[in-house]
Amino acid sequence: MGKSGSKAPSIRDVAHAAGVSTATVSRTLSNPDVVSETTREAVFLAIRETGYTVNLAARNLRKRETGAVAILLPNLANPFFSRILSGIAEVMSEAGLSVLISDTTPMAKDDHRLPEYVNQNNVDGIIVLDGNLRQDALLNRGSPEVRAPMVFACEWISQIDRPIVTVDNQEASVRAVQHLLSLGHRRIGHICGPPDNVLTASRLEGARGAMQSVGLRMKPEWIYPGDFSLQSGSEAAKIWHGSSDRPTAVYCACDEMALGFIGELTRRKVAVPQEVSVVGFDDLDMAAHFVPSLTTICQPRVTIGRTAARLLLERMRMTPQERSARPAPRVVLPVKLAVRESTAPPPG
Amino acid sequence: MGKSGSKAPSIRDVAHAAGVSTATVSRTLSNPDVVSETTREAVFLAIRETGYTVNLAARNLRKRETGAVAILLPNLANPFFSRILSGIAEVMSEAGLSVLISDTTPMAKDDHRLPEYVNQNNVDGIIVLDGNLRQDALLNRGSPEVRAPMVFACEWISQIDRPIVTVDNQEASVRAVQHLLSLGHRRIGHICGPPDNVLTASRLEGARGAMQSVGLRMKPEWIYPGDFSLQSGSEAAKIWHGSSDRPTAVYCACDEMALGFIGELTRRKVAVPQEVSVVGFDDLDMAAHFVPSLTTICQPRVTIGRTAARLLLERMRMTPQERSARPAPRVVLPVKLAVRESTAPPPG
DNA sequence: CTGAAAGCGCTTACAG
DNA sequence: CTGAAAGCGCTTACAG
Numbered sequence: 001m002g003k004s005g006s007k008a009p010s011i012r013d014v015a016h017a018a019g020v021s022t023a024t025v026s027r028t029l030s031n032p033d034v035v036s037e038t039t040r041e042a043v044f045l046a047i048r049e050t051g052y053t054v055n056l057a058a059r060n061l062r063k064r065e066t067g068a069v070a071i072l073l074p075n076l077a078n079p080f081f082s083r084i085l086s087g088i089a090e091v092m093s094e095a096g097l098s099v100l101i102s103d104t105t106p107m108a109k110d111d112h113r114l115p116e117y118v119n120q121n122n123v124d125g126i127i128v129l130d131g132n133l134r135q136d137a138l139l140n141r142g143s144p145e146v147r148a149p150m151v152f153a154c155e156w157i158s159q160i161d162r163p164i165v166t167v168d169n170q171e172a173s174v175r176a177v178q179h180l181l182s183l184g185h186r187r188i189g190h191i192c193g194p195p196d197n198v199l200t201a202s203r204l205e206g207a208r209g210a211m212q213s214v215g216l217r218m219k220p221e222w223i224y225p226g227d228f229s230l231q232s233g234s235e236a237a238k239i240w241h242g243s244s245d246r247p248t249a250v251y252c253a254c255d256e257m258a259l260g261f262i263g264e265l266t267r268r269k270v271a272v273p274q275e276v277s278v279v280g281f282d283d284l285d286m287a288a289h290f291v292p293s294l295t296t297i298c299q300p301r302v303t304i305g306r307t308a309a310r311l312l313l314e315r316m317r318m319t320p321q322e323r324s325a326r327p328a329p330r331v332v333l334p335v336k337l338a339v340r341e342s343t344a345p346p347p348g
Numbered sequence: 349m350g351k352s353g354s355k356a357p358s359i360r361d362v363a364h365a366a367g368v369s370t371a372t373v374s375r376t377l378s379n380p381d382v383v384s385e386t387t388r389e390a391v392f393l394a395i396r397e398t399g400y401t402v403n404l405a406a407r408n409l410r411k412r413e414t415g416a417v418a419i420l421l422p423n424l425a426n427p428f429f430s431r432i433l434s435g436i437a438e439v440m441s442e443a444g445l446s447v448l449i450s451d452t453t454p455m456a457k458d459d460h461r462l463p464e465y466v467n468q469n470n471v472d473g474i475i476v477l478d479g480n481l482r483q484d485a486l487l488n489r490g491s492p493e494v495r496a497p498m499v500f501a502c503e504w505i506s507q508i509d510r511p512i513v514t515v516d517n518q519e520a521s522v523r524a525v526q527h528l529l530s531l532g533h534r535r536i537g538h539i540c541g542p543p544d545n546v547l548t549a550s551r552l553e554g555a556r557g558a559m560q561s562v563g564l565r566m567k568p569e570w571i572y573p574g575d576f577s578l579q580s581g582s583e584a585a586k587i588w589h590g591s592s593d594r595p596t597a598v599y600c601a602c603d604e605m606a607l608g609f610i611g612e613l614t615r616r617k618v619a620v621p622q623e624v625s626v627v628g629f630d631d632l633d634m635a636a637h638f639v640p641s642l643t644t645i646c647q648p649r650v651t652i653g654r655t656a657a658r659l660l661l662e663r664m665r666m667t668p669q670e671r672s673a674r675p676a677p678r679v680v681l682p683v684k685l686a687v688r689e690s691t692a693p694p695p696g
Numbered sequence: 697c698t699g700a701a702a703g704c705g706c707t708t709a710c711a712g
Numbered sequence: 713c714t715g716a717a718a719g720c721g722c723t724t725a726c727a728g
Contacts, residue, residue, distance in 0.1 A: 007412075008469065008494040010721055021699045026723055036697060051490055053468035057414060058721035061405040061704050064355075068446075076434045077633075079427040086424045089451055098416075098465050100446045103437055117446050120401035121356065142399055146356040230637045259637060266639040285425075286634055289578045289607060291614040358705055369715045374707055384713060406705035409720050697728105704722085712714085 009050040018046035029054065068098045069312060070115065070123040074130040074155075076103040078228075079284055080254070080301070081129060084153065087305020088127060095313055097124070104130045114138070121148050125312045128162075131155030131198040149315035149323055153308035155198050163315065163328045165308040169199050172297045172335045173206025173251065176279045179295070179337055180249040181214060184345045185277065189222030189247030191236045191257045197228075203253045203281065222247040226257050233260025240276070241268050248346035249277035255284045255296055262290065262342065273344035283338055292341035300333050307331055357398040366394035377402065416446045417660060418463065418471040422478040422503075424451040426576075427632055428602070428649070429477060432501065435653020436475060443661055445472070452478045462486070469496050473660045476510075479503030479546040497663035497671055501656035503546050511663065511676045513656040517547050520645045520683045521554025521599065524627045527643070527685055528597040529562060532693045533625060537570030537595030539584045539605045545576075551601045551629065570595040574605045581608025588624070589616050596694035597625035603632045603644055610638065610690065621692035631686055640689035648681050655679055 015022045020039060028035050028043040035043070046052075060067050069092055073081050085101070092099050100123060102115045114137050117123055121141055125148050128138065135157055141147045151163040180188050190207045193200035208218050221243065224236035233256060240246055240261075252258035258280030262272050272278055272292055280287060280296035287294040311331065315323055363370045368387060376383050376391040383391070394400075408415050417440055421429050433449070440447050448471060450463045462485050465471055469489055473496050476486065483505055489495045501513040528536050538555045541548035556566050569591065572584035581604065588594055588609075600606035606628030610620050620626055620640055628635060628644035635642040659679065663671055 008490055011723095012721080022721085023699060023701095023723080024697090027698085030723080034697075039697080053490075055409070055721050056465065056468065056470040057405050057408040058704090059723075061403070061409050061706085061720090062722045062724085064704065066405060068448075076437060077430045079425075079430065079633075082425045082427065082430060085449070086451060089424065089449065093450070093463065096464065098448045098463075099450075100416075101433070101437065101449050102441070102447075103434060115441065115446075116444065117404065120404065122404040142356055142401075230633065234637070259634070263637045263639050263641075285427075285578065286607070289582070289611045291611050291639065293611075359707095360705080370705085371707080371715060371717095372713085375714085378707080382713075387713080403705050406720090407707075409704090409722085410706045410708085412720070699726105699728090701726090702724090706720085708718090710715105710717090712716105 008055070009052045010055065011052070013050045014043065014046045014052045017050055018042045066122050066124050067096070068100050068117070068123045069125040069127065070100045070102060070118045072102050072104050072114070072118070072126065072128045072130055072133065074104050074132065076101070079286075080256075080282055083301035084129065084305040084308075087302040087307075088309045089305075091306050091309035091313070095309075104133060121146055123148055125316045126150040127308050127312055128152050128156070129154050131157055132196060133157065135159055144324065145320050147320070149312065149318070151308055151312045151315065153304055158198065161328050163311050164330045165304055165311060166330070166332060167299055167304075167335045168332050169202040170206035170209070172281070173203045174210040175335070175337050176251050176281070176297055177207045177210035179339065180251065180277060180279065180343065181210065181216075183249075183277065183343060185247075185249040186216055186346070187222070187247040187249070188216075188218060189224065189240070189250045190218065191224045191226040191233060191250060191252040191261060193253040194227045195225075200253065207251050219245070219247075221245060222250075224250075226253060228254045228256060230256050230260035230263075233257035233262075234264035237261045237264030237268070241265065241270065246276070249279070249343070251279045253281055255280035255282040255287050255294060258294055258296065258342075259286065259290055262292070262294070273342050275347055277343040277346070279343060287338070288340065295340045295343040296338055298336040298338045300335070303333055307333065356403070357400045358403065359400070361398045362391065362394045362400045365398055366390045414470050414472050415444070416448050416465070416471045417473040417475065418448045418450060418466050420450050420452050420462070420466070420474065420476045420478055420481065422452050422480065424449070427634075428604075428630055431649035432477065432653040432656075435650040435655075436657045437653075439654050439657035439661070443657075452481060469494055471496050473664045474498040475656050475660055476500050476504070477502050479505055480544060481505065483507055492672065493668050495668070497660065497666070499656055499660045499663065501652055506546065509676050511659050512678045513652055513659060514678070514680060515647055515652075515683045516680050517550040518554035518557070520629070521551045522558040523683075523685050524599050524629070524645055525555045525558035527687065528599065528625060528627065528691065529558065529564075531597075531625065531691060533595075533597040534564055534694070535570070535595040535597070536564075536566060537572065537588070537598045538566065539572045539574040539581060539598060539600040539609060541601040542575040543573075548601065555599050567593070567595075569593060570598075572598075574601060576602045576604060578604050578608035578611070581605035581610075582612035585609045585612030585616070589613065589618060594624070597627070597691070599627045601629055603628035603630040603635050603642060606642055606644065606690075607634065607638055610640070610642070621690050623695055625691040625694070627691060635686070636688065643688045643691040644686050646684040646686045648683070651681055655681065
């Protein structure tokens with residue numbers, strides 16, 4: 001159980017107790033096969049007796065590692081990220097790495113700074129979930145040799161050539177719209193993501209393209225602005241409701257907007273899907289429990305997290321040279337269309 | 349910008365460049381007032397030239413600190429925690445500490461282990477948001493002198509005497525039920541939290557007590573089991589719907605269950621609040637946007653996070669002796685009742 | 697298989 | 713105000 005002393009037991013205490021050198025204790029821990037069985041047992045006994053646990057700061061200093069990875073995400077309060085985080089945390093924890101989470105919202109576009117520990121490279125790797133960070137902030141982290149490897153997930157910055165884990169946003173949008181087309185819809189609208197988001201264009205283009213390929217057109221007035229928030233979804237509903245030339249179905253760039261949209265419509269006595277069909281994107285937990293339950297594109301969020309984590313671990317094992325020699329992979333994960341109650345044939 | 353070398357610049361490089369000792373560089377960084385202005389400027393210039401940033405592992409080793417705090421929470425995927433996390437991250441980041449997040453779900457009751465970095469005290473402090481962790485796992489972290497301080501938030505473990513940040517769950521429940529009483533309800537039910545959760549009893553007792561104090565009784569068949577999940581809310585709705593002796597209002601121990609309850613009822617063509625009123629607890633983002641919007645107890649989640657973080661910082665500044673001498677405070681934060689569409693006078 | 701020794705990059709009494 | 717030196721607790725060639 002460890003004696004009650006004024007400081008934690010160190011490797012020296014263990015060495016004393018076991019009658020060996022600190023080097024041997026260290027080897028027993030990191031490479032047990034290289035020490036004799038007798039020694040090994042003596043050391044393990046001494047470790048138990050003293051209650052020793054390795055001091056990570058010392059190990060990290062010596063090994064020139066940090067034992068930590070940073071996750072940069074735009075909004076900790078957004079439920080979209082929680083499962084991704086979960087997937088990352090799971091893989092990193094298995095790898096013995098700790099996960100530092102940093103909400104990037106405070107550091108808006110005008111703020112160049114990243115969290116201290118990222119800027120100073122006090123992490124061994126970085127996963128970026130925010131495509132709106134400043135490019136220079138992300139790259140000015142010392143010379144290439146000391147810069148921790150980085151991977152993007154979900155969002156990315158086109159100018160920065162790093163591995164990306166994502167879904168085919170355009171193809172997913174095509175699927176969403178084809179579902180509406182197959183129900184008989186011909187007038188299909190879209191609530192967009194934020195204008196400055198990398199995903200916004202591909203989701204809009206996918207939707208537009210799907211319509212064009214069957215000879216239809218998405219009227220500009222059916223394209224509603226949005227910013228991924230519940231609020232912007234209800235704003236879109238107000239516009240929809242106030243217009244005389246309405247789409248019979250609306251494909252939304254994310255679930256939150258879809259739920260905000262449906263909520264506002266329901267409040268205005270507009271029935272979904274009887275009067276208008278709605279499709280979302282993401283498949284938040286709430287999507288299946290909302291009334292009506294939401295037809296949506298299901299992003300494999302835990303898998304995205306796990307994949308990004310594994311990709312990062314892989315890059316961390318490479319030398320800077322290997323990393324820059326090897327092209328940054330782009331992993332595209334499959335999505336599913338979850339068909340639920342919010343879509344039906346058009347009215348009339 | 350820093351030269352392009354094979355390793356990051358160290359304090360020695362700066363000392364060289366500035367023509368001073370490493371001690372002076374260190375002082376300039378940690379205690380600028382103590383060095384002369386000329387020296388200070390030379391050092392700052394050298395820092396800029398070399399692109400130096402402090403190596404935290406080295407600093408931490410030397411200062412016998414870790415520069416990190418751990419957050420133990422039961423479920424990263426639960427939106428309830430995201431804003432709390434946000435509040436914690438904000439305060440800790442200002443204090444220059446990094447936040448290690450650990451999902452405790454993988455380590456269920458049968459698993460004694462905490463994350464490595466917690467068990468080995470490779471953190472300077474711990475915030476526990478999970479009242480179901482094993483007591484011994486939380487306490488067996490070496491002798492009192494080396495054990496990192498710990499505070500509880502939202503949930504806690506009664507046997508462990510540590511600061512707690514919480515709301516008055518019983519009083520909040522009284523308020524929720526009084527609201528229903530004031531609308532004229534006399535038959536009020538409750539969907540409970542998980543049986544093994546610290547909050548479950550106080551929320552149920554508050555509800556019961558509020559009824560008793562006006563001479564009413566909560567019938568046992570109106571008390572539905574739950575586990576804080578959407579799913580358990582819809583299960584309760586099925587029981588409610590299948591019964592002939594129904595309450596006219598149901599107070600739910602959390603918003604997710606309330607939303608699951610309403611969702612299932614709506615699906616069964618039972619109108620909320622016309623046929624049954626519903627009150628939740630937490631005030632998730634979704635609560636205001638659901639249809640009908642949810643009357644609920646609003647927990648100040650960001651404030652809970654910030655307060656827990658500040659309390660922990662305070663404890664971290666104390667010696668172990670001071671900590672054990674000073675009684676662990678219990679900070680009770682005020683809640684508000686947000687009255688929305690899901691509550692109305694009883695039918696008939 | 698094992699130990700002595702150097703060193704990871706800092707900070708901090710101590711002495712001046 | 714500043715520097716030389718010790719030391720935080722590890723790991724790892726190196727030598728045997």
